[in-house]
Amino acid sequence: MTDAKNFDVIIVGGSYSGLAAAMSLGRALRRVLVLDSGKPCNQQTPHSHNFITQDGYTPKQIRTTAREQVAQYPTVVFQDGLAVSGVKTATGFAITTENQDQFTAKKLVFATGIKDQMLDIPGFAECWGISVIHCPYCHGYEVRNQKTGLLGNGDAGFEYVRLISNWTPDLTLFTNGPSTLTAEQTAKLKEHNIGIVETEIQSFPHDQGKIRSVVLQDQTEIPVTAFYARAPFVQHSTIPQALGCELNEQGLLKVDMMQKTTVSGVYASGDNATSMRSVASAVAAGTMAGAAVNRELIAEEF
Incomplete structure (x- = not known):
């Protein structure tokens, strides 16, 4: 050599x-x-x-x-x-x-x-790092006080929501299926006006990576301009x-x-x-x- x-x-x-x-x-x-x-x-x-x-x-x-x-x-x-x-x-x-x-x-x-590993949901990969984000310290200030969604469930989801609530009061938790939150956790989120959506997600409509909404499997469309997820x-x-x-x-x-x-x-x-x-x-x-x-x-x- x-x-x-x-x-x-x-x-x-x-x-x-x-x-x-x-x-x-x-x-x-x-x-x-x-x-x-x-x-x-x-x-x-x-x-x-x-x-x-x-x-x-x-x-x-x-x-x-x-x-x-x-x-x-x-x-x-x-x-x-x-x-x-x-x-x-x-x-x-x-x-x-x-x-x-x-x-x-x-x-x-x-x-x-x-x-x-990108989730198998249309629009997720295209928005990743742009408007579907993982770290509030890296990106939270730029989307502060905006209508925000978050993907999570159970204890980890509860802690994630609690963290992100520091950056916006307009927050919705998407469990993408039946909630595994405890009764106490559910009550705490409701106390802070944080919505919980259990219906599975169908897609993330977006404009060149900038998310517009979350579309559920029952065709309900919920507007958001930022979405947190831990892939x-x-x-x-x-x-x-x-x-x-x-x-x-x-x-x-x-x-x-x-x-x-x-x-x-x-x-x-x-x-x-x-x-x-x-x-x-x-x-x-x-x-x-x-x-x-x-x-x-x-x-x-x-």
Whole structure:
């Protein structure tokens, strides 16, 4: 293997968390390869918020600026492509791309994110990230006080409604089937004038991703201009699991405070390892991962 394909660290994933890790490692003079497939989970989101100095910029603008800044560090190399497999070697790890390029490194950082699974309801995927949203801290201010729907049920649905009620008094809970709320939870929602709709949802009419209403299976149409939902997800990359990295009960990679996974030499940062899905938290986790990897390399070398 030539030096051109051998690095101190390979970072799989070149969005916010991966780029933050790359900057930390580039500034630590480490030879770093950033492998990126170019498929961020927020590519449909029009604007990013709640990230100081970058509030209101598009996700693409933030990534572009970040990559330009990281590229100024000469020991950081970028490679566009999808990593498809990884194996442990005598000196570290080898990562292979879909084009059968192979790269080796002493350490790995997975900043691969997650892949949201779109609900099989017409209009849901088209509105996802635009007017069907998941995080009030990221998008709630922009739809404050608007007529808002929320998909949820049971204890999780109740807690979600309680959270979102901070941003709007005009809120309706759609359970998409029989309610599993307790009598006490139902009474509490009614006390706060939050409607509960149990009829299954048929579709989300919209204009280029901007939701107009929720249409139920009985053809009832309920106007909304924003809708909260927590879509199920899977790991965007299965390589960490193939290497032996454990997942927690939420399906996220298990990491410690230093972003170490359960496999020695493998780190993870960003949406694949935390339920706090925001640009700011992804950057923070990537910065920590980069510093922790460098510290581990120093300990091995000194």
